[in-house]
Amino acid sequence: MKQGVNMDKHELLIRTAFKLFYTRGIHAVGVNLVLAESGVAKKTLYHHFPSKEHLVEATVRYRDRCYRDWLISRLEQVPAGKDALLELFNALDDWFHDRVPDIDHFHGCFFVNASAEFGDQKSAIHRACAEHKACVTALIRKHVNRLSLSEKKADEITQLIILLKEGAISLAYVQGNLNAAKEAQKIVEGTLGD
């Protein structure tokens, strides 16, 4: 069934679509461009996805997998606890400065961008974006738990980190302030220091 040597057209379409949606915007990219770029026939696209919106949703889920796998692996490369939490911001810094080829040239948060274009909170796309954010929060929370703080303190640190992370991504993208991750890191360092 699932062949091996040639890349799965399903996966190829998602990857190509993601790259285009991420760099140029979703509504600004037509399916014909995705097809031309991937070299896949239109019939094949509509064989795998019932509509463009379903393809968009698939790209969101694809990005969720890639991005979260990348984060998880980065946080595992350093000692658990405080180091791992600070490493999050090293990872963001690398991303902002395009030192992470797997994650594509920095263009803001794809989930924020997609939510902006699919504003209806009930839409499958917006919900998939919300799920991603919840998963990342859970990931951070897991690492915060290793610090063995009180429940309340752990909640606060988690929220601080998540808010700073989101803020850094927004500012790095809109303002072009590529140091945002390092600035956020300094704040977390100061808070965890005591």
Place this chain on the structure above:
Amino acid sequence: MKQGVNMDKHELLIRTAFKLFYTRGIHAVGVNLVLAESGVAKKTLYHHFPSKEHLVEATVRYRDRCYRDWLISRLEQVPAGKDALLELFNALDDWFHDRVPDIDHFHGCFFVNASAEFGDQKSAIHRACAEHKACVTALIRKHVNRLSLSEKKADEITQLIILLKEGAISLAYVQGNLNAAKEAQKIVEGTLGD
């Protein structure tokens, strides 16, 4: 020249376009919808704006004015210094919960959304968004200066507040976490407390 009693068509177009762009996305809204909603003729639109992109840019600048004026007035309503900085997050909380009719039903940060749709950092639209963020940072910095801290400490507090503000807006929108502003406020309160 500039008439008074009837609303300026120029302004009417911008206001109508903003509301539609903000709630539905920019590329998802055609000029015909803006015209139908505002009751203005197409010729009139293209008399005032050479293209849709110019109209978009005008809505960004319009939003910058409204949003910043609103923020400025909110921060002036409380004693200068620490209170004003905390009031920023009360204002955000009101915005998230749609208690600020002037600012329109909460739909994330228009500048982040517009930047996502016009990704080219050199485009006039993206640059206008960056300018807005710089102005807001300057506004916060002005209030932080009243705390008479060291230059370094003032920079740090300003960055903390700006990062938390951006993060709160993102999370409130994408995740639907409407408490984000209050959570951010608690962090700032803790930091300013000592």
Place this chain on the structure above:
DNA sequence: CACAGAATAGACAGATCTGTCTACTTATGT
């Protein structure tokens, strides 16, 4: 081999979108 599923190329329908244009109708200031 034969057959079924997957893929191709691209024409096509129908909708929509930007921007232009014509012909006509107010306003306004001198």
Place this chain on the structure above:
DNA sequence: ACATAAGTAGACAGATCTGTCTATTCTGTG
């Protein structure tokens, strides 16, 4: 009163976009 500017309604051209469809080819498995 008259010229000038601003506005209206809507047809139109030309591009583009989503999704369908036909006719054909490739590929893996029984």
